[in-house]
Amino acid sequence: MDSEAVVVGASAVGGVCAKELSSLGVQTLLLEEHPAPGKFHKCSGIMSKKGLASLGVSLDGIVLNEVKGARLFSERHELKIATSHSQAVVINRQAFDERAVFEAQEAGAKLVCNSRAEKFSSKGGTVSVQSKSGTHSAKFLVGCDGASSTVAREFGFPKLEAKDFVSAWEGEFTGLKVGEPDLVQLYFDQKLFTNFFGWLIPVDETTARIGFATNSFESIRASKEAFLKSNLLSGAEFGSASCACAREFNYVIPIKMRPKTQLGNVLLCGDAAGQVKATTGGGVVFGGKCAKIAAACVSESIKTGKPLDYETRWRKSLGKNLRMHELIRSAYSRMNDSLISAFLFLAGIGLKGAIERFGDMDFIVKE
Ligand SMILES: Cc1cc2nc3c(=O)[nH]c(=O)nc-3n(C[C@H](O)[C@H](O)[C@H](O)COP(=O)(O)OP(=O)(O)OC[C@H]3O[C@@H](n4cnc5c(N)ncnc54)[C@H](O)[C@@H]3O)c2cc1C
Structure with missing residues (x-):
């Protein structure tokens, strides 16, 4: 195996996930389809101060305004x-994404850009990813590949309509x-x-x-x-x-949580999992928090040999709030x-x- 975990997608959530995995001692490979990490400013960049700080990424020079x-x-x-x-706070989103990925690399993660993950297979507890940079295998795969997640589609996760x-x-x-x-x-x-x-x-x-x-x-x-x-x-x-x-x-x-976000050793985080506040469309804080939970679950599973319980853990800690955001939005859409x-x-x-x-x-x- 090339690594213990492969993270697909090097934007905010993938960066936080890879950093946390590496900090916990998990050998991590981060694949990004573009020549560089990040969402390239496709975001309003407004987040709660407390939520953003909880992701543990340095905010030096990244905050542009306070609200x-x-x-x-x-x-x-x-x-x-x-x-x-x-x-x-209103942030420079591209700078935040780059910082998260840089900190992941500092913690030991290997980043490979120009490497779109396209084909996947899973056999005997090993997941293989075919990408432009070659075939990579690992025990765990985390799809942080955004709203149109290839990982979700290829592994047959329930679809969002x-x-x-x-x-x-x-x-x-x-x-x-x-x-x-x-x-x-x-x-x-x-x-x-x-x-x-x-x-x-x-x-x-x-x-x-x-x-x-x-x-x-x-x-x-x-x-x-x-x-x-x-x-x-x-x-x-x-x-x-x-x-x-x-x-x-x-x-x-x-604006809806995906009904399932874990199939065996394959996990989804961030927009790929629909971990977004349905009221505002904000997904960096909740996606990032779930990415940290995913990393902790992977690290524990490697250490103990026990199966992952990511699905239960993130829903228990954040699901009630995400559900409440969905309910408020659903009431609003009837007004x-x-x-x-x-x-x-x-x-x-x-x-x-x-x-x-x-x-x-x-x-x-x-x-
Ligand atoms: C108009 C707008 C405004 C927003 N404003 C806010 C806001 O103010 N605050 C907030 O919190 N959220 C906001 N959001 C939502 C926020 O941008 C997302 O929730 C957040 O970007 C999700 O991060 P992610 O890492 O899960 O996915 P993304 O940021 O979409 O990143 C996915 C990454 O995966 C890569 N990738 C995709 N497929 C593959 C593949 N097959 N192989 C390799 N790499 C791949 C992509 O290139 C990308 O780097 C906004 C969204 C929009 C559209």
Whole structure:
């Protein structure tokens, strides 16, 4: 065997997984299809401070902004929810991914880029991966290969359907006047952003990430045009002569946990496992936490010879919260714009104080 564990995908979750495995003394090979690791900024990069810190990756030079709350806009209401101290950070996502992978290499993991894992087989407790860089075998395989996971497909994990994804667009715009750089803006409009929402995430006083997601895949282009022309963004002087789009992208986000994430010695983590908050589409913290659990399970199994219990362990520690995010999203998708406005109005009276005092972006119930 080339190694004890092969991790497929060297982005945030694969990097955290490979680092944890190597730190626990597991011989680890990390395969990445692209010439370099990372998601290349295809992410808004906003995460809870606490959640991100728990992944154990150094954040030196990676945090671009700190956020204290949000301004929520619906058809007829506006609600500001903010705390006195920052709860979330906006990061340079590509730099974070590269750092996670670098730390994995420092801990002993071997990274092979330009190495798309394509064919797999499993026999007598050994998993083989055929990739552009050759055939690699190991006792454990961890698929951290994102929303369209080849590992999940090739090993016959239960499928996620099209309805279990949203489609997203985002652009990073410069030359804006961001009035409140410590507040995110969220726009609720079921016609423009069906069953999801639009956002403006400040990077600094003049730069913001503006985007939206929808489960109406066919209307993404029309929604983008309507959003950018709408008056939702006017406060930031969007569209002024100085405003320019530095980069933009389209991508999908899974919003449902995959019913099974472990088949024998093959595990899935991150977007490949649907370990994403269905309310916001945020997947780095939960995916990374699950990757650490996967690494601990693999290391224990090597030491004790006992079978892996990854599926039970991550669901026990994080499943309740991910399920709650799914339930909230499902309730939201049944609301029309008038009901959303009424909800924001009532939240302004009754819930605001509680959210501000106890609000946690990730953990909304006790596990
Ligand atoms: C518009 C948008 C905004 C988002 N904003 C946020 C946010 O603000 N906060 C947040 O927490 N999350 C956010 N997310 C979600 C977040 O980006 C994902 O949850 C996160 O990237 C998942 O990480 P991952 O490592 O599981 O998968 P990915 O980041 O998708 O990485 C998969 C890796 O596997 C590699 N790969 C794929 N197939 C193979 C193969 N066969 N062989 C070898 N390598 C392979 C890919 O090249 C890639 O490097 C956002 C997503 C979108 C689309």
